[in-house]
Amino acid sequence: MKFEATPQEQLQILTTGVVDLVTREELLTRLEKSYQAGKPLVVKLGADPSAPDIHLGHTVVLQKMRQFQALGHEVVFLIGDFTGRIGDPTGKKKTRPALTEEEVKANAETYKAQIGKILDLGRTRLVFNSAWLSAMTFADVLKLTSQYTVARMLERDDFANRFKNQIPISVVEFLYPLMQGYDSVALKADVELGGVDQTFNLLVGRDLQKSYGQAPQVIMTLPILEGLDGKDKMSKSLGNYVGINEPPDQIYGKVMSIPDDLMGKWYDLLTDLTPAQLAEVKRRAGTEPKAVKMQLARRITAQYHGEAAGAQAEAGFEKLFGKTGDGLPEDLEEARLAAPAEGLSLVRIIVLAGLAPSGGEAKRLIQQGGVKVDQEKQTDQNRLFRHGDTFILQAGKRGFRKVILD
RNA sequence: GGAGAGAUGCCCGAGUGGCUAAAGGGGGCAGACUGUAAAUCUGUUGGCGCGAGCCUACGGUGGUUCAAAUCCACCUCUCUCCA
CATH class of the missing domain: 1.10.240.10 (Tyrosyl-Transfer RNA Synthetase)
Known part of the structure; x- marks a missing residue:
């Protein structure tokens, strides 16, 4: 294939917004070779198979992927299904359940639908690391582990901190970076992208590629996006995220x-x-x-x-x-509830309409003045509504429903 | 293998037989103030029930007791020191 942009131009585009680049020279060299040979670079991005909601934080890296893609390179979206299938012991009590093959597949589809909003799916390679990891024998694994030392593993901030603070580190956790690094070996990746928090893992990929006789991948890290709270990195588990699939x-x-x-x-x-x-x-x-x-x-x-x-x-x-607005959202979600003869209490309605997870929470909202019916603050948690009633219910700042009692 | 320490609610952490749904802090939620910001103040923060109240909960299982997060036994897991 032919590239539109010269290696220098590509370098210019690709390196903007990047936090760490290891190394600039290597990237340029690879771009030049690729340009001359008409052969696209293999650009890798790994994804966790268990959390298929793509949020704005992910898009930072995905946008970089798109740049590579737009310049004619081959982007590989790798789904780390192997670890997902095994389960993750690091979460202590809530040992992440191993995903079934069906779940992995379903999640992959979800990913596809979402990354399609950013990447050109027709030119994106979707791969699963179980393809090569599950075929490895114990001997293969030993060979892999022998490429790294404990001291080097402990260079990772996360491990260093936990070790220092006497927080357990499972031995398998040492294997994760190795697996991720091995993915680069298996893919013969030219470039791997990730958030800055992935720096260590990406570097392991370089080392392993060298060990396996490959040229080490160039690594590019991108800034971490803080979530809605402005403190922590955007993540689904912290609930401070904006999903790209949201309305x-x-x-x-x-x-x-x-x-x-x-x-x-x-x-x-x-x-x-x-x-x-x-x-x-x-x-x-x-x-x-x-x-x-x-x-x-x-x-x-x-x-x-x-x-x-x-x-x-x-x-x-x-x-x-706004000051001129009426305080109601444009599109009200409807909640049709079946009302028994004796009517339905306000508390029940709030729960049934999905505005509170429990009756206790609904009561709290009412007691604290956070509930309105047709714009009027409610104080009686037992107020009854009957068949045929229709009203606008607000619970908390953002919870609105058009309630219809059938 | 030996010796010791520990496991509490979303998180951290107090609590050594009843007054403990469990102090305090963080976080969350709600209200006031605003710009659905920040800061600040206030309230609230297991479930069910209109309510009296009931149920579930202090790593797990069993036991002692009228009564256990608290005492005993065993188990699981973690950390420290020694080997």
């Missing part, structure tokens, strides 16, 4: 709720503004933070749902929270 209103609203200090970074990592535009945005952030944040929310929403949806989400937001 427009959700995405818009969630983005609006991030701390101001985070706006700059989100602009950097999640939008494709030019450096000049970014500078302008950051300058304005100090004086008109709300407008700048709304623009951010709109842009991000539009990326996954289109411009129209972005604009609509913004209008909905204004209606809901």
Whole structure:
């Protein structure tokens, strides 16, 4: 194949926004060779098979993948199903259950549907590491483990800290980086991408490739995106994430709720503004933070749902929270509930409508003044509603339902 | 293999026989204030029940007791020191 961009141009594009690059020279050399031979580079990205919800944090790396792809390289999306199938003992009590083959497949499909919003699926290779890992014999594993020392393993921050603080480290955990590194060997990866927290694992891949007689992969790490709380990295388990599959209103609203200090970074990592535009945005952030944040929310929403949806989400937001709005969301989710003859209490309705996980929680919401029916604050948790009643129920800041009692 | 320490609610952590659904902190949620921001203040934070109350819960199992997170036995797991 032929490449449009010269190696130098490619290098320029690919290295922007990258935290660590090991090494720049190697990358350039590979790009040159690939350019001359008309042979695309193999670019690897690994994914956890058990958490198929792609969120904005993942997109930082995926966007880099797309750049490689757009330049004509071969991107490989690797699903680490092997570890998923074995189960993960590190979680102590809640030992992650081993995923079945069906679950892995289902998750892979979910991934596909989502990464398709960013990558060109037709030119993305989807692979499972069980393909080679499950075929390894114990002797193969020993050979693999003999390539690394405990001291080197303990270089990883995570391990070093736990070791120092006397927190258990399972021996299998030492195998994970080796497995991940071996994936690079199996794929003959030219480049591996990951978040900065993956640096150690990516470096292991380099070492192993050398051990197995391959040229070591170039590694590129990208910044970690903080989640909605502005403190921790965005992750599903912390609940501070924005999934790219979420409805427009959700995405818009969630983005609006991030701390101001985070706006700059989100602009950097999640939008494709030019450096000049970014500078302008950051300058304005100090004086008109709300407008700048709304623009951010709109842009991000539009990326996954289109411009129209972005604009609509913004209008909905204004209606809901703006000074001129009526405090109601644009699209109310309906909850049709079957009402018995004696009626249904407010508490039950809140639970049945899915606005609270338990009756106790619903009562709390009412007691704390967080529940409204048709915009009126409710104080009687036992208030009865009957067959035929229709009203707008609000529980908490964000929970709205149009309730219809049949 | 030997000796010792430990396992408590989402997390950290107090609690050594009843007053303990379990102090305190963090986090979460709600309210006030705002820009669904931050900061601050207040409240709340196992489940069921309108309620009296009932159920579940302090690593696991069994036991002592009118009564156990607390005492005993065994088990599981973790850490430390020695070998």
